[in-house]
Each structure stands twice: as structure tokens, then as C-alpha cells.
Amino acid sequence: MKPLYIFFLVCLSMQSFGQQTPFEKSQKQATATYPEVIAYYKALAAAHPQAKLITYGLTDFGEPLHLLVLSKDKTFDPALIRKQDKRVLLINNGIHPGEPEGIDASMMLARDLLKGNKLPANAVICIIPLYNIDGSHNRTSTSRANQNGPLAYGFRGNSRNLDLNRDFIKTDSKNSASFQQIFNTWSPEVFVDTHTSNGSDYQYTMTLIPTQKDKLNQVLSTYLTGQMVPSLYKEMAAKGYELIPYINSVEETPDAGITGFLEPARFSTGYAALHNSIGFMPETHMLKAFDKRVDATYKLLQTYIEVVSRDAKQIGLNKQKADAQVAAQTTFPLEWKLKKDVYDSIKFKGYTAKQKASAVSGKDRLYYDRSAPYEKYIKQWNNFEPSVSVQKPVAYVIPKAWSRVVELLKLNGVKVQQLSADSKLDLEMYYIKDYKTAPAPYEGHYIHSAVQVIPVKQSMQFYKGDYLVYVNQPQNRYIVETLEPQGTDSFFNWNFFDSILGQKEHYSAYVFEDTAAQLLKDDPGLKKLLEQEKAKNPDLAKSAAAQLQFVYKNSAYYEKTHLRYPVGRLLEPLKVSNN
Known part of the structure; x- marks a missing residue:
């Protein structure tokens, strides 16, 4: 069916049925397809001047990535919105199209906000209708083997079989580049990425992963843990959906306790934290009915809007303070470890885990007895501490040959300068002492880890057009965590610099x-x-x-470039010729 024809049908449907979504018209059993989603939002924006549907770049599927912007005063210029001191809430849906609750919930929520004239005056709501367009077209009812509905849904991988929620640093997909354009254009103070969980069975419909508090800037973390998360829990309980932290079990069942989720920068919320944005990954429970999962997501997104509007002034001030602090920050953690000796207790509503004979193997198997619910306190380990840290340099110097690195820095709002003349600089250079490489590919890469470096001070020749990246910017975390080889999701670990690991000359x-x-x-x-x-x-x-x-x-014959990381660390301010 042609997209234009679908658009025409949706427009008629919206007039006839009060702008019903495909989810609603299916008696809440089906999730909207990509053509239906975009046609619906086009019609919604055409009918309401407070909504605008914008495109930002292409995806691997060849379709543009859309952004619906909801603005009470019809201001759609992000620079002007910042001048007006309004907050930006960015909602991302369908990064895993088999987890589609956010897609349908956002369609209904956008409609209801517009029709009811309920948009906040002090906040702008940005919605990515469906991020993984590619995967949404790979539609079945079987790829999520453990999930209770909808009737059909998309696939986790995109058309290049990439999990897009592992692609926010390496940026192998066009989807990721377009997302980063959106993110850094709109600079959201709060970011929400909607998901559906896997794992154990329990009584809750909605679980929540906030940005890991210890990794977040302290100003933001204090607000997140002291005000925002408690408000979300309180308001969602009042709306009929109690929240619980994401169930990341220590053992097979939650009874032995859970740990916090430590999201590296490859994940959407880990990426958001690099930009001092408070991120959330709500995960509905896969075994609950689809209509309940959509309803819980709708009410949670509604609650985010209420909290962001209520605390708009404070959220804005917190972001300004965090940006200023990160620009002046000198020590940056690169790796983290769980503090196993520190835990608290949380009230948990679960189902009793039992064993019975498997009908497949005849051996004992786990099941959860829903006729035996319980409520008890379980342990939660959710405190992390840095295991590797680094002192930032004055600047990094990047030879222009490594253009892909510079492109990603620029995409993320990092200010770079170029040398206007050939220059010899005294720098600290790293030699890669040791590293481990995964034995099998992970998201298309043989990713490195456990990197050890030897810092060596050298006088290095750089050339006109090479790049200087000063580490005095609000984007410092992105700069340091990607350019320091020991960072969990550094460009080095994602194989951007693997050519330096091979020796080019030898001897007879x-x-x-x-x-x-x-x-x-x-x-x-x-x-x-x-x-x-x-x-x-x-x-x-x-x-x-x-x-x-x-x-x-140990002679002059041995090539100095072997294992030398090519990005230099300028440790002292220098007057160099640059533009």
C-alpha cells in the first residue's frame, strides 16, 4: 500500500474516529506500522499549529528520521527555545521495534495534549516516532519469543543487523548519526528511551532504569535521586502503576537481590549522560498484557511531562551548573566497578519461584507461581565507584588523517580548531602496552577492553590542518571518554585505530x-x-x-609509530599557530 494512500486513509480515519490510532482501532491488540505512524503524525501536525514534524538525515533503510515537536506557543527554533528558558524533553521510541509500547503511547499522548490544549508553557516535547525504521519493517509475531503481544511487531536489528542501542559511540548506522544531530540540535535536559524487558516474572508492569546516579554529574544526580525519581514513583503509583527498579538479578531469580544497571556510553542513556542530560530507560514487563503495557507507558510519559514542567526552572539551572562544572572538571573516570559491600533494601512484589518437571526434557525447570505472590524486602546494590580515571590534558591533538573521529566530535557539538601551519609540539603520547580483544564480533566489531597504556613525552611533528581539541567545554565527558583509549567505549576500543596495532616494517x-x-x-x-x-x-x-x-x-631501526596511539595529549598551554 502506497504511503500517500495510507496518509489519506489515516486523515479520513482521524476525522471519523476522533483521531484514533491504529492501536485503538485494533481494540488495543496491534501496534502501528511505520507508514501508519508517519501518516498519523503528518495529519496531526497539519491539524494543529502547535505541532511540527521535522526530518533529520537518513537512516540505513533510506527513510529520514522524523521528529515531532510540540510547542505551546508554536516556537520550533531550538536556539530561540533556549533563549526563552524552556526545557526540552526528548522521547525516543522503537529503537527496538519489537518493544513498541512507546510508539503507540506517544501517538495517543501527542493527540491528547494537542486536542486538550494541555501542552506546558515552559517545556517543549520532542518525540522520535520510530527510530529503528529498518527493523520495524521486519515484522513478525515470533521474534520476541517470551513476549505477550502485540499481534505483530518489528525486529531488534536494523537492516544492517545492528542493535541501535549499542551504536551511540561507534555510529556505524546512519540512524545513529541522524539521532545525534537531533540530540545535539535540541540539547534535551531530560531524555526518555522506551523499552520492554526480558527476565524474571513479578507483579509490576513498569520497571525503570534512570541514568546511573554515580556516573552522572553530582548536581544532576542529587536532583535525580532526591526529587525526580521519587516524584515518578509517587505519581505513577497514584495512576495505578507502581514502579520498581529494573530487575537486574544477582542470581537466576530476584530473591537474592538486584544490582543497578551500569550503562556505558554505547547505550542511549549512557550517551545522554555524556551531554549532562538526565536519561531514563523505562522497561515494561514482557508478560503483562500489551494494552496494559501501552497504558503504563502513556501514563509514565505523561508524568515526565508533569515533572519537567513543575521543575522546569530548577532543571534548567542544574543543567547550566553541570555544563560549567564539566567544562572545568580535571579528573574523569573511564571505568567503573560495583561496590559489593554497600547495599540497601527495597520492597519487592514478586511471584514465588518454584521447580517442576520439564515437559521438554523431563528435568527440573524454573517457573514462577502466580498463585503464590509475595511482598518482601530484597537487597539492591546500586553504588559504583571509578576503577580507572585520567587527568584531562589541556587539549588533544588529532592528525587530520583520522577524519572519522573529528566528524563525530563535531556532530556532538565539540569545538575543534585546526593548525594553520606545520608545528612541532611537545606532547604526551600513549603507547599501547596491553589490551584484550573479544574472540567473536560484537555489533560488527572485535571490541577491545582492559587497555593499558604507557605515557611517553615526545616532540611530535604536526601539520597544517591537524586538529586541536581543547578540553574546556561542556562536552568534556564526550571528548575524554572517546579519546582516552582506556575508556569503556573509547574510539580505540571500538577499533577506530586498529591500524596502529600492526607493525609495518621488520628485518631479515x-x-x-x-x-x-x-x-x-x-x-x-x-x-x-x-x-x-x-x-x-x-x-x-x-x-x-x-x-x-x-x-x-630498542634501536633507531624500530618504527616509533608501532603501538603509538596517534592522538596526542597537550599537557601545557602552548602558543601554536592555529585558526
Whole structure:
């Protein structure tokens, strides 16, 4: 069916049925398709001047990424909205199209806000109708094997089989680049990414993952934990849906306790935290009826709007303070670990976990007995501390050859400068001492981890057009966490710099034997170093090839670029020629 024809049908339907969504017209059993979603929003925007549907770049599927903006005073310029001191709430739906509650809830919520003249005066609501357009077209009723409805839904992977909720740093998809354009154009103070859970069974319809409090800027974290989250819990309970933290169980069932979710920057909410935006990932429970899941999502999104409007002034001031603090921050955590000796207790409403014989294998299997509900306190471990930190440099220097890195920095609002003349700079350079690489691909990458570096001060030649990135910006967390190799989601760990890990030149042993002998004769220091290493390392002492390699690696013949991370760290302010 042609999109224009669907648009015409939806317009007629909206007139005849009071702007009913496909979800409502299906007796709350079906989720809208992508053509239905976009046609619905086009008609809604055409009928209401307080709504505007905007496109931002393409997706891997070839369709543009849409953004619906709801503005009470019809202001749709993000720069002017910031001048008016209004808050921006960004809602993202369908990053996993098999988890579609947010898609349908947002359609109804946008309609109801517009028809009821209920838009807040001090906040603008931005809705990405359906992010993973590709996956939404791969529509079945079976890919989410554990999920209770809807009748049919999309697939987790996009058309390149990427999980888009792992793509916010590496940006392999066009979807991610277009999303980042939206995010950095509108600079939302609060971000919500709607999902559906997997895992254990319990009584709650809605679980909640806020940005991990210890990773968030302290000003934002204090507000999040002290005011915002308690308000969400209180208001949702009043609306008929008690909230519980996302059930990240320590063991197979929640009875032994749960841990907080530590989202790295590859996830949407981890990415938002790099920009001092408070992020949320609401997860409805997969086994609850689809209509209840949509209703819970609708009411939660409604509650976000109420809280953001109520606290608009404070949220804005908090964001300003956080941006200023991050711009001046000197120490940045790169890795985190759970504090296992610190926990609290939370009231939990679950179902009793039991065992019975499997009809498949005949062996014992887990099941939850819904006829045996319980309410009790369980442990929650939700405190994290830095395990690796780094002192920021004055600036990073990036050779222009690494253009993809610079493109992503710019996409994220990072200000860069270029050298206007060839310049020799005294820098700290990293040599990669050790790292581990995943044995199988993860989201198209053999991702690195456990990186160890050796910092070495060197005088390096840079050239006109190479980039200077000063670390005095509100985007400092994005800058540091992507450019420091030890960062969990650094560009290095995502294989952007793998070419430096391969040696380009070597030697023919029978020729270099004579060269090495002359080197040892001419350089007593090198000879002493070799003898010291042989005394410490019996394997080296036994191997002629290893000794020859040792001499080579400690001579001028060994290439200085091997294992040298190409991004330099400027530790002292310098007057260099740049524009």
C-alpha cells in the first residue's frame, strides 16, 4: 500500500474516529506500522499549529528520521527555545521495534495534549516516532519469543543487523548519526528511551532504569535521586502503576537481590549522560498484557511531562551548573566497578519461584507461581565507584588523517580548531602496552577492553590542518571518554585505530645480525640493557631470535609509530599557530 494512500486513509480515519490510532482501532491488540505512524503524525501536525514534524538525515533503510515537536506557543527554533528558558524533553521510541509500547503511547499522548490544549508553557516535547525504521519493517509475531503481544511487531536489528542501542559511540548506522544531530540540535535536559524487558516474572508492569546516579554529574544526580525519581514513583503509583527498579538479578531469580544497571556510553542513556542530560530507560514487563503495557507507558510519559514542567526552572539551572562544572572538571573516570559491600533494601512484589518437571526434557525447570505472590524486602546494590580515571590534558591533538573521529566530535557539538601551519609540539603520547580483544564480533566489531597504556613525552611533528581539541567545554565527558583509549567505549576500543596495532616494517635476521652486533659494540648502554634483561628473563637468554628482536626494538631501526596511539595529549598551554 502506497504511503500517500495510507496518509489519506489515516486523515479520513482521524476525522471519523476522533483521531484514533491504529492501536485503538485494533481494540488495543496491534501496534502501528511505520507508514501508519508517519501518516498519523503528518495529519496531526497539519491539524494543529502547535505541532511540527521535522526530518533529520537518513537512516540505513533510506527513510529520514522524523521528529515531532510540540510547542505551546508554536516556537520550533531550538536556539530561540533556549533563549526563552524552556526545557526540552526528548522521547525516543522503537529503537527496538519489537518493544513498541512507546510508539503507540506517544501517538495517543501527542493527540491528547494537542486536542486538550494541555501542552506546558515552559517545556517543549520532542518525540522520535520510530527510530529503528529498518527493523520495524521486519515484522513478525515470533521474534520476541517470551513476549505477550502485540499481534505483530518489528525486529531488534536494523537492516544492517545492528542493535541501535549499542551504536551511540561507534555510529556505524546512519540512524545513529541522524539521532545525534537531533540530540545535539535540541540539547534535551531530560531524555526518555522506551523499552520492554526480558527476565524474571513479578507483579509490576513498569520497571525503570534512570541514568546511573554515580556516573552522572553530582548536581544532576542529587536532583535525580532526591526529587525526580521519587516524584515518578509517587505519581505513577497514584495512576495505578507502581514502579520498581529494573530487575537486574544477582542470581537466576530476584530473591537474592538486584544490582543497578551500569550503562556505558554505547547505550542511549549512557550517551545522554555524556551531554549532562538526565536519561531514563523505562522497561515494561514482557508478560503483562500489551494494552496494559501501552497504558503504563502513556501514563509514565505523561508524568515526565508533569515533572519537567513543575521543575522546569530548577532543571534548567542544574543543567547550566553541570555544563560549567564539566567544562572545568580535571579528573574523569573511564571505568567503573560495583561496590559489593554497600547495599540497601527495597520492597519487592514478586511471584514465588518454584521447580517442576520439564515437559521438554523431563528435568527440573524454573517457573514462577502466580498463585503464590509475595511482598518482601530484597537487597539492591546500586553504588559504583571509578576503577580507572585520567587527568584531562589541556587539549588533544588529532592528525587530520583520522577524519572519522573529528566528524563525530563535531556532530556532538565539540569545538575543534585546526593548525594553520606545520608545528612541532611537545606532547604526551600513549603507547599501547596491553589490551584484550573479544574472540567473536560484537555489533560488527572485535571490541577491545582492559587497555593499558604507557605515557611517553615526545616532540611530535604536526601539520597544517591537524586538529586541536581543547578540553574546556561542556562536552568534556564526550571528548575524554572517546579519546582516552582506556575508556569503556573509547574510539580505540571500538577499533577506530586498529591500524596502529600492526607493525609495518621488520628485518631479515641474517642481515640484521651484523647490524645488531655493531649496535651493541657502539652503544654500551644498549648492551648493558640486553644483559640485564637476559638475567631477569631466562627465556630471553635461551633464544637467539628473541635477543635479536630485543636489540631491534630498542634501536633507531624500530618504527616509533608501532603501538603509538596517534592522538596526542597537550599537557601545557602552548602558543601554536592555529585558526
